[in-house]
Amino acid sequence: xxxxxxxxxxxxxxxxxxxxPVNLVAASLGASAGFYxxxxxxxxxxxxxxxxxxxxxxxxxxxxxxxxxASQWMQYAGAAYLLYLSARIAMAxxxxxxxxxxxxxxxxxxxxxxxxxxxLNPKAWLVALSGVSLFVGAGPQASASLLLFCGISGxxxxxxxxxxxxxxxxxxxxxxxxxxxxxFNRCMALALALSVASMLMP
Numbered sequence: 001x002x003x004x005x006x007x008x009x010x011x012x013x014x015x016x017x018x019x020x021p022v023n024l025v026a027a028s029l030g031a032s033a034g035f036y037x038x039x040x041x042x043x044x045x046x047x048x049x050x051x052x053x054x055x056x057x058x059x060x061x062x063x064x065x066x067x068x069x070a071s072q073w074m075q076y077a078g079a080a081y082l083l084y085l086s087a088r089i090a091m092a093x094x095x096x097x098x099x100x101x102x103x104x105x106x107x108x109x110x111x112x113x114x115x116x117x118x119x120l121n122p123k124a125w126l127v128a129l130s131g132v133s134l135f136v137g138a139g140p141q142a143s144a145s146l147l148l149f150c151g152i153s154g155x156x157x158x159x160x161x162x163x164x165x166x167x168x169x170x171x172x173x174x175x176x177x178x179x180x181x182x183x184f185n186r187c188m189a190l191a192l193a194l195s196v197a198s199m200l201m202p
Contacts, residue, residue: 004135004145004148004149005148005152007134007135008131008135008148008149008152008153009152009156011131011134011135012131012149012152012153012156012157013156013160015123015127015130015131016049016153016156016157016159016160016161017160017163019191019195020121020123020195021082021085021117021121021123021192021195021196022045022114022117022118022121022124022161023160023161023164024164024188024191024192024195025041025085025089025113025117025192026038026041026042026045026161026162026164026165026168027164027165027167027168027188028089028168028184028185028188029041029165029168030164030165030166030167030168030169030170030172031168031169031171031172031184032092032168032181032185034169034172035162035165035166035168035169037106037110038110038162038165038168038169039110039162039165040106040107040108040109040110040111040113040114041110041111041113041114041117041161041165042114042158042161042162042165043110043111043114043158044110044111044112044113044114044115044116044117044118045114045115045117045118045157045161046114046118046154046155046157046158046161047111047114047115047154048114048115048118048119048124049118049124049128049153049154049157050150050151050153050154050157052118052119052124052125052128053128053131053132053146053149053150053153053154054146054150055128056125056128056129056131056132057132057136057142057146057149057150058146075122077120079122079196081116081117081120082117082120082121082192082195082196083192083193083196085117085192086189086190086192086193086196087189089185089188089189089192090185090186090189090190092185114161123195128153131149131153132146132149135149136149171184
């Protein structure tokens with residue numbers, strides 16, 4: 001079992017740190033509201049991903065394989081939600097950044113946003129399915145392997161999404177100028193839409 005920790009970590013890191021819808025939203029939140037206020041989104045996305053890994057390891061992948069239409073429906077529903085987020089980001093007006101970036105975040109709203117974005121993220125389900133297939137077998141150690149993989153996946157996801165939020169926070173000073181904010185928001189929205197389109201391609 002200990003021999004699986006490093007491979008699980010590297011696999012989870014490769015899936016979590018790469019650009020994707022959840023990370024792009026985190027960067028946008030970090031830039032517009034500050035790192036601290038992006039943390040609820042980070043936490044929600046991480047909890048959701050750990051739950052997705054657990055579901056896939058608990059047999060949900062069998063349901064998706066038995067009913068391909070359910071997988072396709074989930075993919076389209078996720079794409080619609082992520083494109084909605086993309087439109088929201090693109091149309092967001094410039095905000096005054098004079099207030100403190102460390103103001104108390106709205107944890108409930110942020111958690112819901114993070115959970116929704118990750119749950120409806122087709123990439124999350126595909127990565128989780130691949131990871132479960134690689135690291136969770138059907139033998140007597142399957143339950144322990146699944147719990148270990150869930151813990152590593154959730155922790156790595158938190159660190160990776162938080163890194164994207166920190167990246168957004170890092171460029172916050174540059175975004176003090178409203179025209180730069182508009183440009184940044186539209187670039188992030190375009191990147192999010194393109195990431196969704198790439199996931200829908202066969």
